[in-house]
Amino acid sequence: MIDPQWIGHELAPSVLPIERTRLQFFAKATGQTDPVYRDPVAARAAGYADLPAPPTFLFAADYDSGAFYQLFSDMKVPLGQLLHAEQGFTYHRVACVGDTVTVRTRVDDIYAKKAGALEFVRLASRATDQHGQLVAEWRTVLVWRH
16 A cells, blocks of 8 residues: 555656757657647747647656656555556646746645555646746646556
């Protein structure tokens, strides 16, 4: 059983520079067909300062920094038994090439179902830009299947 003492625990902040090559790679990997995600000229013509980050790009910050993996290692949850159950985003502004985003994530809830055979961890994340402006908020639900 995951100890409920983890509720409220905050992961170390994750800093994610928004870089053109990485955005273009992510857009290609996720099948983005809109040229605003690949072509700076198209992005500027659409009113963006530069290439915008595709919708789920910011989710990568905790993975890149290792904070996500450290949390579940500390919780003694084997990553091979962890499944992604749910994701929800609220966007406040667009992050573009040149921005640096800081993501702060906390454990929002831990609960079990099916007599403890499934344990759920709900994470709440907030991303702010280099000026402290809120970019996005999201929640992630992961399930550990025993």
